Amino acid sequence: MEFAVDQHVEQGVNIVKVSGEIDVFSSPRLREMLLDVIEKGPLRLVVDLGDVTFLDSTGLGVLVGIYHRLRARNGSMAFVGANERVRRVFHVTQLTKIFVLHDTLEEALAAEREDSRAGS
């Protein structure tokens, strides 16, 4: 599957769907695209990893970098649809302690609504 990033806004949340393999080759493009997305859209970001077939530490580094940028601007970041193999990489790096991995987009959007209400 070709590496690709699609973005749309739903219920005030920036939803980014990533497809393909995230590795040292594709990570710079992912970083560039995510920076562009959070520059132009809402700072509440949900990254859909449902079509990601491979994720390594380089990709995780990009996601952590974006997370820090969002946090600095009172934004948020969550994930949805990660398969077991992708989840494993989050687990071994203990990033599940700071990132929420939702099963469905509906669940992620509901959590965002809840956070938004709690923060307002």
Next chain:
Amino acid sequence: MPAEMPADTKAAVRDMVTVKLPADSAYLSVLRTATAGLAARLDFTLDEIEDLRIAVDEACAMLLAQAVPGTDLECQFELTGDAMRIAVSVLTVDGVEPSRDTFAWTVLSSLAGDVDSTVGADDRVTVMLRKRRGAAGAQ
């Protein structure tokens, strides 16, 4: 070569496979595919195959960061009956062993069994890993 081998023959197998690619991240997916194919040949489980794919990717990614431009990345696979030993190496500019205080090393050492690195006299840096079929993986 037959696709299936009798179990007693498989236990005695000790093949060496060397894959040499340009030290360029664009070729990493090729190496991951080769790794998966070789691991499948040793009857590793799907989870073990995926662990090896990620481990080799991590080893290569950390080496590519300091590879001399225009040189090759060499990956040597040693296949024995129930284990695979992999050595990935590149010629580097500074001859520095990969830092062990990184996400990459954490992932590598969690998913592969034994991991180590060395620096040769010509500033060739090598990352070695070994995974045994059926060994409990670190979580």
